[in-house]
Amino acid sequence: MTKKFHIELIDIELQDVSEHEKYLKLYKHIEKSDKIVGDCFNDWRRSNIWLKIQFLRKYDLLTNAHLDQMSDGVRALIEHYQS
Incomplete structure (x- = not known):
């Protein structure tokens, strides 16, 4: 960044x-x-973590390379909330 x-x-x-x-x-x-x-x-909280992940993706701070290092379960959750 x-x-x-x-x-x-x-x-x-x-x-x-x-x-x-x-x-x-x-x-x-x-x-x-x-x-x-x-x-x-x-303001990181469990209640808005998905919003923060969306912002990280939007600004290209959470890249596909980062996602590749995460577990299948976490990647599936992130992909679910992105759609």
């Missing part, structure tokens, strides 16, 4: 735009990143 955010920051820095435009893009990037972290990691 941090690598993805870092790459986006480098892209902003390398753009051929004014410093003010970079600041605005950086501000939007921080807002977006904060929303992703909040959606995925704030």
Whole structure:
């Protein structure tokens, strides 16, 4: 996750735009990143864990490679709630 955010920051820095435009893009990037972290990691409870898993999948933080490491039962539950 941090690598993805870092790459986006480098892209902003390398753009051929004014410093003010970079600041605005950086501000939007921080807002977006904060929303992703909040959606995925704030308020973890058993009652909303499936919602958190959906967010992790939506933002590509829980990948198929991660799912491959889980048990068949857990994968089946996640697939059930994704449909």
